[in-house]
Amino acid sequence: MLTAILTGFIFAIFLVFTGKIFKGKLSILTSLIPLGLFIYFAGFISRISEGEVITRSYQWIPSFNVNLDFKLDGLSLLFTLMITGIGFLVFAYTSNYLKGHKYLDRFYGYLSVFMAAMLGLVLSDNMISLFVFWELTSISSFFLIGFNNDSEPSRKSAMTALGITGIGGLLLLAAALLFDNMAGTYSISEMVSMGEAIRGNEYYVLGVLLIFGAAFTKSAQFPFHFWLPGAMKAPTPVSTYLHSATMVKAGIYLLMRFTPILGGENVWNTTLIVVGGITMLYSAVHTIFRKDLKGILAYSTISALGILVFLTGLGTEDAFIAAAVFIIVHALYKATLFLVTGIIDHQTHTRDATKLNGLNKVMWPVGIAGILGAISSAGIPPSIGFLGKELIYDATTRSEFIVIILIIAIVLTKIFLLHAGFVAGIKPFTGKLPEEFSKVKMPPLILWVPPVFLAVLGMVFGLAPFLIDAPIIRPVVSSLLGGEAGEVHLGLWHGFNMVFILSLITIGVGTLLYILVKPSVKLVNAAAKFDKLAPEYLLNKFNQGFLWVSSYWTRFFQNGYLRNYVSMITLFVVLLVGYVILGSTHFKIDYTALTKVTISEIIVTLVLIAGVFYTVFTRSRLAAVVAMGVIGWSICLIFVFYSAPDLAMTQFSIDTLTVILFVLVLYKLPRYLKLSDYKTRIRDGILSSIFGVLIAMVALEVLSYPANNEIGDFYAQNAYLQAHGKNVVNVILVDFRGADTMIEISVLSIAAIGVFGLMKLRLKMSDRKRYQDK
Numbered sequence: 001m002l003t004a005i006l007t008g009f010i011f012a013i014f015l016v017f018t019g020k021i022f023k024g025k026l027s028i029l030t031s032l033i034p035l036g037l038f039i040y041f042a043g044f045i046s047r048i049s050e051g052e053v054i055t056r057s058y059q060w061i062p063s064f065n066v067n068l069d070f071k072l073d074g075l076s077l078l079f080t081l082m083i084t085g086i087g088f089l090v091f092a093y094t095s096n097y098l099k100g101h102k103y104l105d106r107f108y109g110y111l112s113v114f115m116a117a118m119l120g121l122v123l124s125d126n127m128i129s130l131f132v133f134w135e136l137t138s139i140s141s142f143f144l145i146g147f148n149n150d151s152e153p154s155r156k157s158a159m160t161a162l163g164i165t166g167i168g169g170l171l172l173l174a175a176a177l178l179f180d181n182m183a184g185t186y187s188i189s190e191m192v193s194m195g196e197a198i199r200g201n202e203y204y205v206l207g208v209l210l211i212f213g214a215a216f217t218k219s220a221q222f223p224f225h226f227w228l229p230g231a232m233k234a235p236t237p238v239s240t241y242l243h244s245a246t247m248v249k250a251g252i253y254l255l256m257r258f259t260p261i262l263g264g265e266n267v268w269n270t271t272l273i274v275v276g277g278i279t280m281l282y283s284a285v286h287t288i289f290r291k292d293l294k295g296i297l298a299y300s301t302i303s304a305l306g307i308l309v310f311l312t313g314l315g316t317e318d319a320f321i322a323a324a325v326f327i328i329v330h331a332l333y334k335a336t337l338f339l340v341t342g343i344i345d346h347q348t349h350t351r352d353a354t355k356l357n358g359l360n361k362v363m364w365p366v367g368i369a370g371i372l373g374a375i376s377s378a379g380i381p382p383s384i385g386f387l388g389k390e391l392i393y394d395a396t397t398r399s400e401f402i403v404i405i406l407i408i409a410i411v412l413t414k415i416f417l418l419h420a421g422f423v424a425g426i427k428p429f430t431g432k433l434p435e436e437f438s439k440v441k442m443p444p445l446i447l448w449v450p451p452v453f454l455a456v457l458g459m460v461f462g463l464a465p466f467l468i469d470a471p472i473i474r475p476v477v478s479s480l481l482g483g484e485a486g487e488v489h490l491g492l493w494h495g496f497n498m499v500f501i502l503s504l505i506t507i508g509v510g511t512l513l514y515i516l517v518k519p520s521v522k523l524v525n526a527a528a529k530f531d532k533l534a535p536e537y538l539l540n541k542f543n544q545g546f547l548w549v550s551s552y553w554t555r556f557f558q559n560g561y562l563r564n565y566v567s568m569i570t571l572f573v574v575l576l577v578g579y580v581i582l583g584s585t586h587f588k589i590d591y592t593a594l595t596k597v598t599i600s601e602i603i604v605t606l607v608l609i610a611g612v613f614y615t616v617f618t619r620s621r622l623a624a625v626v627a628m629g630v631i632g633w634s635i636c637l638i639f640v641f642y643s644a645p646d647l648a649m650t651q652f653s654i655d656t657l658t659v660i661l662f663v664l665v666l667y668k669l670p671r672y673l674k675l676s677d678y679k680t681r682i683r684d685g686i687l688s689s690i691f692g693v694l695i696a697m698v699a700l701e702v703l704s705y706p707a708n709n710e711i712g713d714f715y716a717q718n719a720y721l722q723a724h725g726k727n728v729v730n731v732i733l734v735d736f737r738g739a740d741t742m743i744e745i746s747v748l749s750i751a752a753i754g755v756f757g758l759m760k761l762r763l764k765m766s767d768r769k770r771y772q773d774k
Contacts (some may be wrong), residue, residue, distance in 0.1 A: 001054075001056050001072060001123055002058060002068065002070065004037055004040060004041070004119060005116050005119050005120045005123065006032060006118065007036075007037065007518055008033070008112045008113060008115045008116025009112070009113060009116045009687065010110040011030070011033050011109075011112045012108075012110075012112040012113045015030075015105045015106070015108055015109040015112070016109060018105075020655075027094070027095035027099070027104055027105075027108065028092065028095040028452065028708050030089050030091050030095070030108050030112075031089075031092040031095070031111065032750055033091070034083075034084045034085075034087035034088040034091055034115060035084075035088040037080075037084040037087075037119070038081065038084035038085045038087075038088055041072075041077065041080045041081055041084060041194075042081065043075060044072060045077065045471050045472070046471070048072065048073065048077050048475050049471040049472075049474065049475055050468060051475070051478070053071060053072070053073045054071070054072040054073075054191075055069070055071050055072075055125065055177055056069075057069045058068070059478070060129070064187055065180070065185060066126065066128045066129070066186060067126055067128065067129070067624030068125060068126065069123075069124065069125035069126040069187060069189075070123040070125055071125035071188075071189060072125065073475065073478075074122060074472070074474070074475020074476040074477070074478055074479045074481045075122075075253070075256055075257065075461070075475075075476050075479035075480065076122045076123050076479075077329075077472075077475065078324065078327065078472060078475075078476050078708045079118075079122040079249070079253055079608060080119060080122060080123065081329050081472075082116070082246070082327075083115060083118045083119055083122070083246055084247060085245075085248075085330060086117075086240070086241065086244060086245040086335050087111075087115050087241065087245075087446055088398055089339075089453065089454065090111070090240055090241045090335075090450075091108070091111065091336070092446055092450060092510075093237055093260065093339060093342070093446065093447060093450045094107065094108070094111070094235075094237040094302075095320045095446060096444050096447050097235070097236065097237055097342060097346060097447065098235065098237070101148075101331055104148065106429065107144075107147060107235075110140055110143045110144050110147070111144065111237075111238075111241070113136070113139040113140040114141060114144060114241070114242075114246070114247075115246075116136075116138060116640055117135075117136035117137045117140055117281040118137055118246045118247070118250070120132075120136070121133040121134055121136075121137060121250055121253070122250075122253055122354055124188075124703045125174075125188050125189055126188070127175070127176035127179060127180070127186045127187075128176055128186050128189060129174050130172070130188070130402050131169065131172050131176055134169055134214075134218075134250065135166075135169045137165075137246075137247055137250060137690060138162055138165040138166055138169055139162070140163075140389035141161060141162075141165070141242060141247050142158050142159075142161065142162040143237065144234055144238045144242070145158040145161050145231045145233065145234040145242075146158030146159075146234075147234060147235055147238065148233070148235070149235075151233065153230075153233050154233040154234070156230070157227075157232075157233040157234070158233075160226075160227045160230050161227045161228075161231050163227075164224055164227045165217055165218055165227070166216050167213070167217055167637045168213060168214040168215070168216070168217030168218050168224075168251075169214070170464060171210045171213035171217075171252075172210070172211075172212045172214035174210050175207055175210035175211050175214065176603075177286045178203060178207050178210065179191060179198070179207055180201070182198055182201045182203055182204075182207065183197070183198055184210055188257060188258075188261075190259055191261045192260045192314070192461050192482050193432040194261075195260055195261045195262075195482065198261055198262070199261075199262065199264070199265055202617035204262070204265070205267055207262070208262055208265075211254065211255070211262065212271060212275075214251065214254060215251035215252070215254045215255045215309075216251065217251070217276065218247070218248070218250045218251035218254070219248050219249065219250065219251025219252050219305045219308075219309070220248055220251075220279075220301075220302050221251070221275050221276070221279045221302075221305065221306065222275065222278050222279040222282055222283075222303060222306075222535070223535035224535075224536055225279060225282075225283060225302045225535070225748040226534065226536035226539070228243065228248065228298055228301065228302055229295055229298040229299060230536075231243070231298070232292070232294040232295060232298050235339060235342075236294070236341060236342030236345065236346075236727050237342065239294060239297075239298075239337050239338050240334075240338035240339055240342070240343075242299075243297070243298065243301045243334065243338065244330070244331050244335035244338060245331045245335065245336040246258065246631070248301060248305055248309070248678075249305070249308075249327065249331075250510070251305075252305060252308045252309065252312070255272065255309065255312050256312060256323070256479070256480055257479075259312060259480050259482075260479075260480065260481065260482030261317070261482075263315055264315065265566075268313070268315075269313045269315050269401075270313070270401075270536065271313070272309050272312050272313025273313035273401060273406070274313075274634050275306075275309060275313075276306045276307065276308070276309030276310030276311075276312070276313055277306070277310050277406070277409050277410075278306070279301075279302060279303070279305065279306030279309065280304075280305075280306030280307045280309075280310060280409070280410070280413045281306075281409050281413050281416075282303075282306075282419050283300070283302035283303035283306060284299070284300070284303040284412070284413045284414075284415075284416035284420070284460035285298045285416055286299040286527070287303070287328075287416055287417070287419065287420035287423075287490045288416065288419065288420075288517060288523060289523045289524055289526065290519070290524065290526035290527075291353045291354050291520065291521070291523075291524055292352065292353070292673075292697075293341040293344065293345075293351040293352075293353055293356075293423075293424050293428075294338075294341055294345075296353065296420050296423055296424050296519075297334065297337055297338055297341060297420075297424055298425075299420070300334075300377070300417055300421070301330075301334060303380070303413060303416070303417055304326070304330045304334070304414075304417070307326060307392065307410070307413065308323055308326060308327065308330075309327070310390065310410070311323040311395060311411065312480075314395055314396070314399050314401070314767055315476060315597075316395060316398065316399070317481065317485065317486065318391070318394060318395040318398055319395040319399075320477045320480040320481065320485075320612075320679060321391060321395070321477055321488060322388065322391035322392045322394070322395040322471060323386045323480075324472075324473045324476040324477060324480075325384070325387060325391050325468075325473060325490070326388040326391070326392060327457070328384065328388075328461070328468065328472075329376065329384050329385050329387075329388035331696070332373075332376065332384065332454050332455075332457060332458040332461075333373045333374075333376040333377045333383075333385060333421070333454075333455075333458055334377075335427075335451075336369055336370075336372070336373035336376075336451045336454040336455045336458070337370065337374070337377065337421070337424050337425050337451075337566065338371050339369070339447075339450055339451035339454070340366055340370040340373060340417065340424075340425065340451050341424065342447075343363065343443050343447050343448060343451070344356065344364050344366070344428055346443065346447070347362075347363065347440050347441065347443055348437055349442055352649055353423055353424070353427060353428070353519040354518075354519050354520060355434065356427065356428035357427065357428065357430065357431035357432055357433065357434060358429070358430065358431050358432050358433030358434065358437070359429050359433065359437065359440070360429035360439065361427050361428065361433050362433065362438075362440045362441070362442065363442055363443055363448070365442075365448045365452055366429075366447075366448050366451065367429035367441060367453075368452060369448065369451035369452045369454070369455040370424070370425035370426065370428065370429055370451075370455075371425055371426055371429060372425075372456065372458065372459060373421070373425045373426065373451070373454070373458070374421040374422050374425025374426045375425075376416060376421075376455070376458040376459075376462075377418070377420070377424075377425065377508070378417070378418035378421045378422065378507065378510060379414060379418070379503065380507060381462065382463050383458050383459055383460040383462045384458050384459075384461060384462040384464045384465070384494060385458065385462070385466055386462060386492065386503070387461075387462055387490060387491075387492060387698075389503060389506070390494060390499055390500070390503060391490075392410060392411065392414075393407075393411075393498075393499045393502045393503065394499045396410050396496075397499065397502075398500060404423035405588065407502070407737055410507055411502055412504065414506045414510070415506055415509050415510040415513060416510075416513075417510075418507065418510030418511070418513075418514070419510055419513045419514045419517070422510075422511075422514040423518075423519055427518075427519075429612075442680075449632035462492060463492070465490035465491060465500075466489075466490070466492070469488045469489055469490040469507070470487075470488060473488050473490070474487070474488040475609075482682045490639040496561070500605065507682075520741060563684075567684065567687060570687055570688075570691050571687060572695075573691070574687070574690055574691055574694055577694055577698065578690075578694055581694070581697060581698065581701065585669055597633050600641070601638070601641055604634050604637045604638060604641075605634075605638075607630065607634050608630075608631055608634035608635065608638075611627045611628070611630040611631040611634065612627075612631060613723065614627040615627040615631065616685075619707070621666050621669070622663070622666060625659055625662040625663055625666070626659070626694070627658070628655075628658075628659065629655055629658075629659040632651065632652075632654075632655030632658070632659075633652065633655060635651060635655075636648045636651045636652045636655065638653060646729050646730070647729070715728055715731070715732055716728055717733040719732075722735075723735040723736070
């Protein structure tokens, strides 16, 4: 399994180094990679259908219990088959759709990385590796959505998608750390066996909320749904791949994978039903007010994802069967309709549903695919869409929750989705062909074969559901239940019952709605009046406010005045350290640890204090410099009193040179001026005094703790034995910490060179005059 995942990454690297050589000539051959992976994973169907679970584990960071653990069961097998199967068709479709594009090989590289990341995500059995692949899907999708990077809307959409899904990634990482704390492991399989203990843990609700945050942002659930319609700026192959079988279903996969661990509690089931119900109905209604085919398909995708969240929340075996079937239903018809939309856009250069009619006369194979896809989307027999709709209605009517409300919500949703499917798949190919499209040519074979194949496959599965019930659906349900599922037998006809009546109502009302309500500019404008209530509008306003606050914050702190920077740093240290010291009940000063003070020490200290005050209050720069020298020399004497002659000699040399340098610089400075007003000087004085008192308190606090002489004893004992030096301080500087000393010398040397260069810098006369004029 690791090899299958790495194949996509290796192929992407191969394209990076060979893209300029082949220049897209191997594009059609690239589809063999996902095809080979599809065949590989299809070989496991018989073993998985018999209840076998295939696991692989590779050590990664064993000290932190982080391994590359992979598991292939019914749920992950379904997703791998969709990722690779639809991936194969998208790869082949792209070879002509983007034919001649100068960055075609780069596009295939992004697509390969994304495919590999999705495979890693659905196969991971360790939450840390799951998080890594989760983030890789976000990053690679960012490059895919923003592939047309010369377009500002594309760049903005890519950033929005990355931002929203990136937040979800952080929540997933937090969830991984929390579950490790709760269960003592990152292994998802081990968590399944500890499900009851996890559900009884005090942090259970927090863990559920983190998983919800990750899943809802990735799978575009309300109110995080708006990034998905914006992602329609991407090329159609990206929209097809991301929004039918892969990225948007990653959140659904996460919810399903954690259902055996977290499911069964009210907070889990109720939240999923409510969020899924709001999302599916809200987005389905939105399709009425769109005229861009990709926009209609985007909102219908969000609605379908809401249905899957809704079914997961119901939590019954019937609901899990319906969800598993609907995943396949949605992947087939949505990929079909996206590919059909791409062909329409490619051939007619428009996706405006108000302008598209009669295209069946110039591209009849595409029309067949569109109509079959729309039939499956609408849930009309004999498509698999009808079977999926019946199962959804059946699971809803058997629910233990408020059945009548759920039935109304799901039926209304399916009515609006029927309308959306008809607009996207039937309307462009019926009616009179506009004159402007009379010269539209039949698309190449490689463009229309993939959607036709998917559309026909939807009909085949509808007529012969035994092809998927036991081999595919039953293992998926077993994964969701965390145990063995019962027998699954799918069929188109279940008798004349309540579910069949609901289906008839859906088809009848949905068809009537399609006849009466056609896409129009009027409807689009009507929806625009409510844009200020949309989550995306509120997010944009929040972003604008955040940028304004950030700008003000930056202008306030980064104002160009070094004095303000020092003041801010000092104030932060005062507040932080002061809070720790004064807020601590253990703060005390051990006066018994203080040594006796001699008269010489008192005199030197008084001289030092006098020098400080004189430096601050004198009006003479020269006198201030001399006073600073006196302060430095007084400190040197204190070092001598405490038996540090080397340190005193070094300090004395530095202070003396500093005084000399200051005196030399004084001749270059302008006349003495007071640059600070009285209030500013008082403020600075208070802050400096508090800082000094705080440092003194810290120093006195340190004395109350026993000294750890282990390091000092080590240096004292080994200075002569290992470094052959009698001066311990010198040995430390040049031997034990010689690298530090060398780096410090290098930094000072570089700084000195910089200062020397600035001193030698001379403006040209023209530049100097221009500067003076300003």
